[in-house]
Amino acid sequence: QKEVEQDPGPLSVPEGAIVSLNCTYSNSAFQYFMWYRQYSRKGPELLMYTYSSGNKEDGRFTAQVDKSSKYISLFIRDSQPSDSATYLCAMREAGSARQLTFGSGTQLTVLP
Amino acid sequence: KAGVTQTPRYLIKTRGQQVTLSCSPISGHRSVSWYQQTPGQGLQFLFEYFSETQRNKGNFPGRFSGRQFSNSRSEMNVSTLELGDSALYLCASSLGGTAEEQYFGPGTRLTVT
Numbered sequence: 205q206k207e208v209e210q211d212p213g214p215l216s217v218p219e220g221a222i223v224s225l226n227c228t229y230s231n232s233a234f235q236y237f238m239w240y241r242q243y244s245r246k247g248p249e250l251l252m253y254t255y256s257s258g259n260k261e262d263g264r265f266t267a268q269v270d271k272s273s274k275y276i277s278l279f280i281r282d283s284q285p286s287d288s289a290t291y292l293c294a295m296r297e298a299g300s301a302r303q304l305t306f307g308s309g310t311q312l313t314v315l316p
Numbered sequence: 317k318a319g320v321t322q323t324p325r326y327l328i329k330t331r332g333q334q335v336t337l338s339c340s341p342i343s344g345h346r347s348v349s350w351y352q353q354t355p356g357q358g359l360q361f362l363f364e365y366f367s368e369t370q371r372n373k374g375n376f377p378g379r380f381s382g383r384q385f386s387n388s389r390s391e392m393n394v395s396t397l398e399l400g401d402s403a404l405y406l407c408a409s410s411l412g413g414t415a416e417e418q419y420f421g422p423g424t425r426l427t428v429t
Binding site for chain 2 (some may be wrong): 205222238240245246249250253282292302303304305306307308309
């Protein structure tokens with residue numbers, strides 16, 4: 205079993221829809237949680253970065269972390285065709301090491 | 317501020333050859349991490365360098381190695397290339413402290429024939 209599980213999709217939604225992306229994990233030592241967006245043939249772009257449990261909002265994006273359930277989510281409001289990409293969750297333990305453990309990614313298509 | 321740069325962007329090599337990839341981090345960032353991305357395995361951590369020292373290493377064979385220079389630029393080397401080494405190689409930079417975010421470069425796409 206992988207340390208981080210993510211539904212690969214693909215997920216297709218109409219423009220303006222609310223999108224919910226999720227990851228579960230098994231390592232209780234994970235303390236930092238990230239969401240990256242990756243367009244085809246590009247490097248991952250950091251969208252959201254949160255520490256421990258709670259919510260964080262940035263524009264149309266909201267990240268939620270529930271450490272008790274080992275579950276994280278990314279919500280995209282008013283989705284746009286430009287949001288079409290692969291979304292990767294990533295997490296790491298506390299301490300100085302920078303090693304990120306990634307989910308497999310969810311491919312999202314927003315239809316105009 | 318310029319982002320993370322990686323060179324070359326594309327590379328084609330033959331089995332058995334070796335390859336060196338380069339990464340220049342964001343100015344002021346002292347930590348550089350390398351990842352391999354393949355369709356089957358996703359993004360996997362290779363190693364991290366901070367102040368010219370390898371600080372952490374993933375579960376890859378010894379054919380994969382790296383180094384970091386005093387200006388924080390990093391190189392990774394893969395010797396005796398195998399077909400399975402075909403992948404997108406990404407580097408990520410961060411300031412190096414406990415809580416800073418990591419920012420990725422565009423990657424080097426390596427094809428081994």
